[in-house]
Each structure stands twice: as C-alpha cells, then as structure tokens.
Amino acid sequence: MPAEADTTSQPEIGRRKCEKCNKGQQEGYKLRKCAGCSSVMYCSKECQKESWAEHKTFCKRIKTDGYLQAYRDMKAQQFGYESAVALSQAMTDFTEAHAWALQHATIAHVLLRSGPSMDIALQEPRTEMLRFRFACQTTPDTPRAQRNPSTTFKLLEYGFFPFSYYMDGFSHNNELIGDTLQLCRDSHEKNLKDLKKRRPDYVGVVPVMYTDLTISVQLYFMVPIFRPPRSLTIDNFMKASLHDFTRFCAWTINAGIPLRAVNDRTIPYYGRPGRVVRPKGKGWTWEPLFDDWGDYEEDRVPCGRLPGLAEVGLMLPPGALMHLNRETRPFGYDSTVALNQAMHEYTEAHQWAIHSTILVHILLRSGPSMAVARQEPLEDVLRFRLVCQSTPGTPRSHRNPATTFRVVEHGFCSLAPYNDGPPQNRQLCAEMLTDLKTYHEGILRTNNPHYVGVLPIMYFVQGVSILQFSLFPVFRPPTDFPMGRGMKAVLGALMRYNSYTMGTPFPLRAADKRLPCYAVPGRFSREKGKQWTWQALFDDWDEYNAGRAGCGRLPGIEELQLELPPGALMDFYSMLWGTDTAIIGRYVILKGTSIRQQY
Incomplete structure (x- = not known):
C-alpha cells in the first residue's frame, strides 16, 4: 500500500453545485439558476454577488447571442440533450x-x-492556452439513467494551443478571448495577494479550456501552478515519462476508468483507478477498483487486468508514473540522483549474482551459441525489476548496500513498447542503440574469438521513474555442450539461488580471484568513518556443508528445493566456462567495466 486509503464517502458526481463556493444539493443547499444565462447555479445571493465580476461577461454574451444559442440547442438535441446548457x-x-x-x-x-x-x-x-477537446458519445436513444458521467464524452486531443486560432475568426471569438485573457490577469493578481501567502511555491496561472466537437461548448479554468517540491531534471527519460503519463491519463478518460487520489491529505498525486456506479435510487458515485498499483502489477487485485491498458505501450507501469513528482521521498532519498546512486551500489553489491543470472537467461534462451546477444534488429532486452526497501526512518549509516533494494522479477521483454511510444521514448532507445553500436565495434577490434555481441540490460525500480540501461558484452563458453532437460534444470536452479541471494544480506562474490565463477556468500559491514566492505562468510562450500563454516545454516536455502546444493551449482557453473583462466579473467573484467561505464 502506498498509503492508508481515504475511506470517507465519495461525493456524488453530477449533483449541482454553487458556482462560487462549490456547496450543493448533497449538503442540503437549495440552488437557483442565474436568471441571465441559466447555465450556472448559486446557493445564495451573497455567492452570486461575489461571483458576478467573473461571470458577468459570459452571462451577458450568452443572453445577447440568442440565434447562436438556438442553433446550439438544436445540435445538442441530436445527442439526446434538450438544450446546449444541458449538454454543457x-x-x-x-x-x-x-x-x-x-x-x-x-x-x-x-x-x-x-x-x-x-x-x-x-x-x-x-x-x-492548454486545450482538451472532447466529443459527445450519447445518442437520443440513451436513457438518462444510463448516462454514466464517466463515459458520456471521449477525449480527442490535448495540448497547448494558440489563442490566435480563435481570435482570427468571428468578432464574437475575439471578445471571448479578450475576456479570458483579462480573467487570467485578474486571477493571477488575486492569487498574488491571497494564495502566495499560504503557498510561496505559487508561480502563476495557466488558462485551460475544455471544448467539445459537438456544439463548441467552451469551459475555461484559470489553473494555479506551483513549482515542484524538489529539483527536477527534465532529461530525455523524464520527458518520455511525462509524455507516457499524459497518454495514460488520456487512456483512463476514454476507458471510463476515472482516477482518484488514494488519500487527498497525504499523497494526492498517487491516483488509483475506479468505476462510476449508480446504486438503485441514488446518484452516480465513484468506487475504487484497488488501492495499490503494486498489487495490480503482481496480479493481486480482484478486478484482474484492466482491458486495453497493455496495448497503450507505456514505458513504465502506472505505479511508477504516479511517483514522477514525489517519487523518492517515501524511500528516504532527497532526490532521484541519490536513489539512483543507491541502486548502483546495490547492483554492484550483487554483481556476481546479476551477471551469472544474465548469462543463465542467455543460455536458456539461445544455448551456448548465445545468439540472442547479436539480434539484428534488436527486439528483446533483459529486464530486472526492483523494489526499494529503504524508508525515511532508515538512517543513512544503516543503509546496507546489499539490502536497500530487492529484485522481484527478471527476464526478457520486448523493446517495442518503449520504442513505439512518443518521440521521447524513441529518442531514449535510439541513444541506447547508438551506445550499443559504439561499444560493440570497440570489442570487435579486440579480435576475441569468444565474443558474440552486446545485450542491453534494463533496470527499473517499481514506483519510481528511474530506468537504467547497461550494456553487457556476451562471450560464448569455450566449449559447446548440449542443452538437455537436465542442463536446463540445473541452470534454472542456479538462477533461483541467485534470486534468493539478491533478496538477502548475503551477496555472492568470488572469494578466490583465480576462480571467478565459484562464488561464496558474504556480508557487508562498516566500521565507523569507513566504507561498506564485503567479507566472506566462508571460503569453501564443502566446509559449509560439513557444518564447519562457523556461520550456521543460511536461512531459506532449504525452502528453495534446489536440484543441486549451492556448492555443486558453483562447481557446475565453473565447469561451463572451462579452465582457461586467461579467457575467464578477460571476460569478467569486460563485464565489470561495461556495467560501471553505464552508470
């Protein structure tokens, strides 16, 4: 759960509200229409007087443009509404x-x-101005009781739009835009006097227009804008993520799956999906489908997968997109840079397990030819999904680099969803492919006979807009071997053991540099004023199996039900890469360099 969900009852959607104070029928107020335009309502004469300065221009225009109003009424009736006011x-x-x-x-x-x-x-x-353009989806045959307010319209397009487009037309439009610009200035001046005192992060206002394709209804809002609570770097990845976020919002609108904050008081930026329903005899209300996108991503929600979401082709899952503005604070990091560095330290702490897991995936995918590392064109990448385990209450001195994160999923995934999205997504992938080509050409010049190609490795943290690519050079084993059922079972066991260690404080390392493929578990410790260092729990798995390691039994290994014990898996893995330590040494150095160069 990202936070405790707000369990207070949701207000009914579509209930009329006072144009000034937002109080309405649900609170027991009796509302009256504006006598001039009949398009807005007020709860009292006091609210109507206070609102008149903003409303009078539009009210008078609607009243004088009778011929236009009659035409709009006729158009509105084609969609089942008695008047343009009703459609509005x-x-x-x-x-x-x-x-x-x-x-x-x-x-x-x-x-x-x-x-x-x-x-x-x-x-x-x-x-x-920022314009959102809609189209009405109802018909005269749609009964009023079935006009779900979350599905009556469809979002066609959105984005910043020049005022000049409207000002170059009818004089009516010129006057309307002129009034809007004046309202924008008035709103900003009022906010500087009142809002700025409470919110020093206030910047200004952005005029936002909601308009429809049907009868050209135009709803204007002067939206106050505030600076982000932390410094942001709008690099290509952040641009791609923001574009993805707008596409995701558009999808929820057109899918009839409105978003609401999990808790308006604590994390208003984290939206959960829901449905608008109408219990018998009551008004339309919103009900959540689930509270935590993490549960959805791990298939732990009763509603199942949201239809059509996978086809949107998002670069990051919705849960990560929700954290774009305040993503690192829940984990106790001041910035994405700090969390990014912590992620780098975690992957270095578990480097042996990560590297060997990558190689096992490649072997299981394409055998000892390792051909998946020379895809042309590149279609699949290997992805590691992590969760951050730190909290704001974790002192920095206690953040063991081996336990700050946990790998929850790894495997091949298609590059297409990242490459077929907005231009920023394609640019991010294009930059990675350019780096891959340069790196590949550099290794080719070494004339290493075992070299196959470079495989991109993607790391991303669940709930955070951090995505990293590293370039992993792949070398085939010195000898060929059959990929039978037994071989695959043992490789799968090694992968399961690696996954287990990446969720424990016992990262694997090669205790003997002469045997880089034979790893033993260790523990990170930190003396006061010094860096975290790794120390082996023991040097030989045979000593552990005989009960002479001095560390006792490692928790959780028996529950893995491995086909071979860890020591035998290490012997087996070492055997795959032969005994030519010169080849193995060059291989390990290249691997380590590739990972470090990418951070």
Missing part, C-alpha cells in the same frame, strides 16, 4: 468525473513545456 452540464459532469487525470495531465504538460521553472504560467502577453 453533462460535459462538466464528465470533466468532474475525470478531474484527477485532467488536473495532473495539466501539470505534466506545463513541465514538458517550460520545465521545473513552470514559467509558462507567467507568460505575458499570453499567446497559448
């Missing part, structure tokens, strides 16, 4: 149902446009 209210209900996705997609668009300074919110003169 339906669109308001729809955007209310999807408020979380629209609000956070707006923040992502601002970050993409102007970076962490968010200075587009201070643009003067204003030349752009």
Whole structure:
C-alpha cells in the first residue's frame, strides 16, 4: 500500500453545485439558476454577488447571442440533450468525473513545456492556452439513467494551443478571448495577494479550456501552478515519462476508468483507478477498483487486468508514473540522483549474482551459441525489476548496500513498447542503440574469438521513474555442450539461488580471484568513518556443508528445493566456462567495466 486509503464517502458526481463556493444539493443547499444565462447555479445571493465580476461577461454574451444559442440547442438535441446548457452540464459532469487525470495531465504538460521553472504560467502577453477537446458519445436513444458521467464524452486531443486560432475568426471569438485573457490577469493578481501567502511555491496561472466537437461548448479554468517540491531534471527519460503519463491519463478518460487520489491529505498525486456506479435510487458515485498499483502489477487485485491498458505501450507501469513528482521521498532519498546512486551500489553489491543470472537467461534462451546477444534488429532486452526497501526512518549509516533494494522479477521483454511510444521514448532507445553500436565495434577490434555481441540490460525500480540501461558484452563458453532437460534444470536452479541471494544480506562474490565463477556468500559491514566492505562468510562450500563454516545454516536455502546444493551449482557453473583462466579473467573484467561505464 502506498498509503492508508481515504475511506470517507465519495461525493456524488453530477449533483449541482454553487458556482462560487462549490456547496450543493448533497449538503442540503437549495440552488437557483442565474436568471441571465441559466447555465450556472448559486446557493445564495451573497455567492452570486461575489461571483458576478467573473461571470458577468459570459452571462451577458450568452443572453445577447440568442440565434447562436438556438442553433446550439438544436445540435445538442441530436445527442439526446434538450438544450446546449444541458449538454454543457453533462460535459462538466464528465470533466468532474475525470478531474484527477485532467488536473495532473495539466501539470505534466506545463513541465514538458517550460520545465521545473513552470514559467509558462507567467507568460505575458499570453499567446497559448492548454486545450482538451472532447466529443459527445450519447445518442437520443440513451436513457438518462444510463448516462454514466464517466463515459458520456471521449477525449480527442490535448495540448497547448494558440489563442490566435480563435481570435482570427468571428468578432464574437475575439471578445471571448479578450475576456479570458483579462480573467487570467485578474486571477493571477488575486492569487498574488491571497494564495502566495499560504503557498510561496505559487508561480502563476495557466488558462485551460475544455471544448467539445459537438456544439463548441467552451469551459475555461484559470489553473494555479506551483513549482515542484524538489529539483527536477527534465532529461530525455523524464520527458518520455511525462509524455507516457499524459497518454495514460488520456487512456483512463476514454476507458471510463476515472482516477482518484488514494488519500487527498497525504499523497494526492498517487491516483488509483475506479468505476462510476449508480446504486438503485441514488446518484452516480465513484468506487475504487484497488488501492495499490503494486498489487495490480503482481496480479493481486480482484478486478484482474484492466482491458486495453497493455496495448497503450507505456514505458513504465502506472505505479511508477504516479511517483514522477514525489517519487523518492517515501524511500528516504532527497532526490532521484541519490536513489539512483543507491541502486548502483546495490547492483554492484550483487554483481556476481546479476551477471551469472544474465548469462543463465542467455543460455536458456539461445544455448551456448548465445545468439540472442547479436539480434539484428534488436527486439528483446533483459529486464530486472526492483523494489526499494529503504524508508525515511532508515538512517543513512544503516543503509546496507546489499539490502536497500530487492529484485522481484527478471527476464526478457520486448523493446517495442518503449520504442513505439512518443518521440521521447524513441529518442531514449535510439541513444541506447547508438551506445550499443559504439561499444560493440570497440570489442570487435579486440579480435576475441569468444565474443558474440552486446545485450542491453534494463533496470527499473517499481514506483519510481528511474530506468537504467547497461550494456553487457556476451562471450560464448569455450566449449559447446548440449542443452538437455537436465542442463536446463540445473541452470534454472542456479538462477533461483541467485534470486534468493539478491533478496538477502548475503551477496555472492568470488572469494578466490583465480576462480571467478565459484562464488561464496558474504556480508557487508562498516566500521565507523569507513566504507561498506564485503567479507566472506566462508571460503569453501564443502566446509559449509560439513557444518564447519562457523556461520550456521543460511536461512531459506532449504525452502528453495534446489536440484543441486549451492556448492555443486558453483562447481557446475565453473565447469561451463572451462579452465582457461586467461579467457575467464578477460571476460569478467569486460563485464565489470561495461556495467560501471553505464552508470
């Protein structure tokens, strides 16, 4: 669970609310329509008076444009609404149902446009607004009782759009945009007086327009923009992640799966999916499908897989996208740089297990030819998924590099979802492929007869927008051998044992440099004022098996039910790579260099 879910009852969607104070029928207030336009409602004369300065321009225009209103009413009736006002209210209900996705997609668009300074919110003169364009999906045959406010419209397009597009048309549009720009200035000045005192991170406002393809309903909002709570580096990966986040938000809107914060008070940025339902005799309300995206990613939710989500082709899973703005604080790290360094130290601590696991995957995939390392074109990469186990309460001095993370999944995955997404995704993959080519050509020049190719290794942390590629040079074993059922079973046992060690404080290392393929478990310790260092628990598995290692039995090994004990697995693994220590030595050095060069 990312946080304790907010179990308070959800407000009914579509209930009329006061235009000024947002109180409404659910709280027992009696609302009255504005007599001038009939498009908004107020709970009292006081609220109507306070709102008049902002509302009067639009109210007068609607009242005077009678011919246009009649045309819009006729168009609205083609979709089953008695008037344009009714269709406009339906669109308001729809955007209310999807408020979380629209609000956070707006923040992502601002970050993409102007970076962490968010200075587009201070643009003067204003030349752009953020536009979300919808199309109505109802028909006259759709009964009112079945008009689910989360599915009545479809999002067609979104992004920053020039005001000039509207100002070059009718004089009516020029006046409307002029009023919008003035409202933008007025809102900013008011926020500087009131909001800035409470929120010193306030930057400015961004005009956002919701419009529909049907009758050109235009709903304008002056959205206050705040700087991110921590420094962000908007590099290619972050841009790709933000683009993915906007695509994910658009998918939830069009799939009728509105997002809501798990808890508005503690982590309002972490959205969980739900459905809008209508119990008999009651109004439309939102109900969560689950609270934790981690449970969804591990198939532990009763709703199963969300239909269509896999086809979106996201670079990161939704849980990781949710943490783009405040991703490292739950783990006790000040920045992605700090968490990135901790991840690097973890992978170095478990380097032997990671490297041998990679080789086992390659052998199981393509046998001793190791041909998967020379894919042309590259289609699959090897991916390690990690979870961070640190918390804000973990003192830095206690963050053992072997236990700060845990590998929860590893295996081959397609590069296509990362390469077929937005331009930023393709650029990230293109940069990796360029580095791969350069690295491959460099190793070819060594004329090593055992060299096969370079395999990209992807590491990402669940719930965090950190994605790392390392380039792993692959060398075939010095002798060929058959990949029968027994061979595969033993290799699988070695992989299971490696996975076990990567979740324990006992990382594997080669205790004897002359035997780099024979690893024993050890423990990291740290003397005051010094670095973490690895010390072997024992040097020989035979000593451990005989009970003479001095460390007792390692917890959890028996439960693995390995085909061979760990010592025999090490002997077997060493045998695969022969006895030519010169070849093995060059191989291990190249592996270590490749990993370190990529961080």
